[in-house]
Amino acid sequence: MEYEISLLTIMGISIIGALSLNIIVGFCGQISLGHAAFLGMGAYTSAILTKMGVPFAAAVLAGMVVAAIFGILVGFASLRVRHDFLAITTMGVAFLFLGIVRKQEFLGGEMGIAMIPDPGLGKVGYMILVLLLALAVALFSIYLKRSWMGFTFDVVADDEDTATLIGIDVSSYKLIAFAIGTAFAGLAGALYAHHVKFIDPESFNFVESITVLSMVVIGGAGSVWGVIIAAAALSLFPMWFQFIDQYKLLVYGGLLCAIMLFSPDGLSGIFTRSLANIRGRESNASG
Amino acid sequence: MLRVDNITVVFGGVTAVKDVAFGVKNGELLGLIGPNGAGKTTLMRVITGTVTPVSGSVSLINTSLDRKSSHERIRAGIGLSQQIVHPFRSMTVGENVAYAAGYAKTRNPLRSILSYSRKKEMDKAREILKLLDIEEVAEATPTNLPLGYLKRLEVARALALQPKILLLDEPLAGLNQMEARKLADKLLELNRLGQTILLIEHNLSEVIRICGRIIVIDNGIKIGEGEPQKVMRDPDIRSAYLGEGYNNAAS
Ligand SMILES: Nc1ncnc2c1ncn2[C@@H]1O[C@H](COP(=O)(O)OP(=O)(O)OP(=O)(O)O)[C@@H](O)[C@H]1O
Ligand SMILES: [Mg+2]
Numbered sequence: 001m002e003y004e005i006s007l008l009t010i011m012g013i014s015i016i017g018a019l020s021l022n023i024i025v026g027f028c029g030q031i032s033l034g035h036a037a038f039l040g041m042g043a044y045t046s047a048i049l050t051k052m053g054v055p056f057a058a059a060v061l062a063g064m065v066v067a068a069i070f071g072i073l074v075g076f077a078s079l080r081v082r083h084d085f086l087a088i089t090t091m092g093v094a095f096l097f098l099g100i101v102r103k104q105e106f107l108g109g110e111m112g113i114a115m116i117p118d119p120g121l122g123k124v125g126y127m128i129l130v131l132l133l134a135l136a137v138a139l140f141s142i143y144l145k146r147s148w149m150g151f152t153f154d155v156v157a158d159d160e161d162t163a164t165l166i167g168i169d170v171s172s173y174k175l176i177a178f179a180i181g182t183a184f185a186g187l188a189g190a191l192y193a194h195h196v197k198f199i200d201p202e203s204f205n206f207v208e209s210i211t212v213l214s215m216v217v218i219g220g221a222g223s224v225w226g227v228i229i230a231a232a233a234l235s236l237f238p239m240w241f242q243f244i245d246q247y248k249l250l251v252y253g254g255l256l257c258a259i260m261l262f263s264p265d266g267l268s269g270i271f272t273r274s275l276a277n278i279r280g281r282e283s284n285a286s287g
Numbered sequence: 288m289l290r291v292d293n294i295t296v297v298f299g300g301v302t303a304v305k306d307v308a309f310g311v312k313n314g315e316l317l318g319l320i321g322p323n324g325a326g327k328t329t330l331m332r333v334i335t336g337t338v339t340p341v342s343g344s345v346s347l348i349n350t351s352l353d354r355k356s357s358h359e360r361i362r363a364g365i366g367l368s369q370q371i372v373h374p375f376r377s378m379t380v381g382e383n384v385a386y387a388a389g390y391a392k393t394r395n396p397l398r399s400i401l402s403y404s405r406k407k408e409m410d411k412a413r414e415i416l417k418l419l420d421i422e423e424v425a426e427a428t429p430t431n432l433p434l435g436y437l438k439r440l441e442v443a444r445a446l447a448l449q450p451k452i453l454l455l456d457e458p459l460a461g462l463n464q465m466e467a468r469k470l471a472d473k474l475l476e477l478n479r480l481g482q483t484i485l486l487i488e489h490n491l492s493e494v495i496r497i498c499g500r501i502i503v504i505d506n507g508i509k510i511g512e513g514e515p516q517k518v519m520r521d522p523d524i525r526s527a528y529l530g531e532g533y534n535n536a537a538s
């Protein structure tokens with residue numbers, strides 16, 4: 001039973017992480033190859049603060065704030081460079097994060113931070129907390145997408161020059177997408193830290209960034225349901241087949257390529273198209 | 288209403304616009320004509336802040352726009368319909384217009400995240416699309432629509448911003464004769480209802496028919512200004528304009 005509880009907790013954390021990246025990539029159309037760094041910032045901030053005696057909730061909140069502040073800084077890069085260059089910049093930021101963490105004694109260096117305090121909710125209580133937070137982030141995502149801010153993200157993702165010419169302050173909206181997305185990444189990271197109780201630089205390396213991106217792309221960037229399903233499935237994947245863990249990058253890379261080649265809008269795209277097909281067939285049959 | 292003073296634009300050593308000045312009066316329908324490459328679109332871009340001139344200034348209702356960024360200029364009261372159409376292809380024609388109609392909700396991000404309903408804007412979009420005779424494609428996505436529709440979508444989106452001045456760069460291009468005449472009539476009607484319009488157009492007969500005043504530029508230089516009939520009778524303008532650009536003007 002303990003194993004299943006842990007599995008569901010990790011699944012909830014993965015869903016929050018994937019939905020957080022979905023706001024930046026799926027909603028606002030900005031690429032990020034270094035998302036794990038923001039999970040890391042949330043994790044390290046919350047771990048260190050709780051070890052210093054700060055209450056769990058406050059430490060997690062601080063983790064979100066720290067991640068969002070750095071997220072806004074990276075967001076500024078998105079104002080200067082686009083597309084491929086943004087991909088490289090965000091990747092660079094993630095490596096920079098790892099490089100700095102490895103060399104800082106107070107961050108545990110290569111050894112990482114162990115014995116991260118338990119929030120004291122019990123295993124089941126913590127799982128319920130994580131799943132409720134995942135639900136809250138999902139509901140917020142659905143609301144955001146349908147709000148006028150989400151409408152604006154659609155427009156910015158579609159054509160930012162034209163957005164400017166109908167009076168949109170594109171820079172502000174991009175920065176907000178980065179702020180919201182990275183704050184939720186900080187949340188996921190902090191929840192992860194207090195679940196596994198041990199973090200080190202490897203927990204937030206490039207493979208993890210690609211893992212989160214795979215969840216978003218495979219689910220269908222922008223589709224909240226698609227991303228939730230992909231995140232849930234992919235988070236269980238390595239646990240079903242332990243051996244996959246060693247070939248993670250290979251498996252996710254392969255899945256990413258397959259989706260890009262065969263269905264760039266991900267699983268949600270496959271789903272909507274088949275639905276349209278079925279409907280088309282029905283109306284053909286009736287008419 | 289709008290004032291453009293001594294604008295000079297240089298692209299990599301080539302002067303595209305040279306010392307051009309003109310004003311658009313409140314409630315006016317002003318035509319801006321000239322052969323291909325004369326610098327009309329460039330002037331439009333200077334007004335919206337997309338192109339930075341080497342000298343000169345732009346002001347709207349006695350407020351300088353020079354230090355404002357493009358989106359701030361639009362917010363100051365400019366509605367732009369571009370020569371090259373730029374519809375948002377990921378949404379329907381109706382949504383394109385509705386989004387622009389919700390400009391008050393998107394001015395500040397906090398307001399945008401607290402605003403949810405799109406109903407009012409969708410209704411407004413319908414109204415504008417109907418006005419421009421493209422209501423039937425409201426549910427369609429812009430991809431695969433003929434240019435004539437996209438041109439009118441471009442105008443519809445500009446109108447949805449309820450601008451103080453409407454800048455239209457060749458809105459009649461891609462429309463057949465009947466559609467062009469109809470749209471020109473609509474522009475005239477809007478103008479009579481008080482809409483200030485600056486119209487760039489190659490369709491001379493329509494320009495002469497609907498504009499109260501025209502400005503002619505050639506090679507980046509203003510060569511004429513005044514009442515359409517009178518300006519077009521000027522022999523210098525005829526030779527400069529009709530001499531090299533007659534075919535384009537006629538098509
Ligand atoms: N971004 C640019 N870089 C370099 N040259 C440019 C640029 N934009 C315009 N030009 C040049 O400036 C001149 C004026 O171009 P512009 O597009 O303003 O003409 P126009 O009057 O709108 O012509 P048309 O009737 O064909 O639309 C042309 O010679 C054009 O080649
Ligand atoms: Mg032009």
